[in-house]
Amino acid sequence: MMEADVQTETKTQEKRGRKASKELRQMQLIEATIDSLAKRGYAETTLADVADGAGLSRGIVNFHFESKDKLLVATLQHMADEYANHWTAQLEAAGDDPARQLWALVAADFDRRICTRRKLAAWCAFWGEAKSRPTYQALCGARDERYQQTFVSLCVTLKADGGYGFDAEGMALSLCAMMEGLWLRLMLGDGLTRETAYAAAVEFVVAAFPRHFTHAGVLENGRS
Amino acid sequence: MMEADVQTETKTQEKRGRKASKELRQMQLIEATIDSLAKRGYAETTLADVADGAGLSRGIVNFHFESKDKLLVATLQHMADEYANHWTAQLEAAGDDPARQLWALVAADFDRRICTRRKLAAWCAFWGEAKSRPTYQALCGARDERYQQTFVSLCVTLKADGGYGFDAEGMALSLCAMMEGLWLRLMLGDGLTRETAYAAAVEFVVAAFPRHFTHAGVLENGRS
């Protein structure tokens, strides 16, 4: 899963670079943590399992991270950063057209790199503990803050442009919620595939913004 | 939380009825388990906490349920039953009109009795462990099976009636996912209220079925 990266790093960085090796170990342990969360769930994730998964010794986690708790926080932080970086990049790559931007954001959530069983399972594990752990809640919430605002802005713009009757904030909220709900279902299994989930999301976006999208993609009309 | 029921039961059943007392205890323990899940999360829920919450002794759970695991399964089963009973009842109360039925199902998910912080938190706790516990997965999935099919049927009917262009299965999936996603957000806090979440769901439904609903409710036209 992350062995490939480790191998690469080993070849390129092994001889020189004590500092780099340290960060490498931390990444290695974080990836092993995600594996364990996905395989055994939050409650059954043990440091022993993480260490085994990384092919290292038992005490290693407490050396690189101070405690199990900090390892988990670092793992969630890592996932939150990765997620934010991804949608931000996709948003910028979409150019200036709001319709294209919204389309890109929806697609970003179902990107192969982000929308993995493994990572969805890890997200869900943290969600399950978030209510009783303020730190998790903050990191899960921080994920939403900018994301949600971006959606609201796009809905406001598209509403004005297309003359839709919906409330922009409500629509933005239901859109975001729908995608998270699809993630949840993907994780729960049920034979739902990433493609099917993406298709369902598209279905709704097309229904909500009929003057901007079809199932084939973004409509090319400027404005009325 | 459930003390009221206990008192009632005590008055009506205490003298006679050893059997009834047993089921009462089990319910009491299940409610205490939901409390603990909501307050401390799945990972931190201990039998001691459950027993304390129920005001009973430490060994009580292993007496009424065989193990911690079975207590948790019984708790999830209880919640799943309650949920299914609720939406089934609301569906039947809605009469024969598909539009009214869909409207009722959406409203049911945000009903005061079902959509409690406490219960949402417990659901989410189980979701977080579902991937690694086939038993949980089955119970969470069973919840979906009939529910999902009902939504698909309604979408098919309304599509034919309203001449909508969406794919019915995709729309049904995105609808269900949206409501689960809203539950998730409700649980994560963020100052989102049940009313706001419900409004967002309505926004979605109105946008998707414009010939059947407005923000005010179900449109009264028969067909074209």
Place this chain on the structure above:
DNA sequence: ATTTATTGAATGAATGTTCAGTCAGTATGT
């Protein structure tokens, strides 16, 4: 030689499970 990374056995706290005993309520015998 010194610093740094790593190991793995030891430790102790947390907690699920067991079980011998307590006690109320109920039936049985006188």
Place this chain on the structure above:
DNA sequence: ACATACTGACTGAACATTCATTCAATAAAT
């Protein structure tokens, strides 16, 4: 009526296990 035996819910201390954490010893790099 009264005493006795019995049943079954309930208790709480003892036990066993799991697991995060610590740390002295070791290996590796500079």
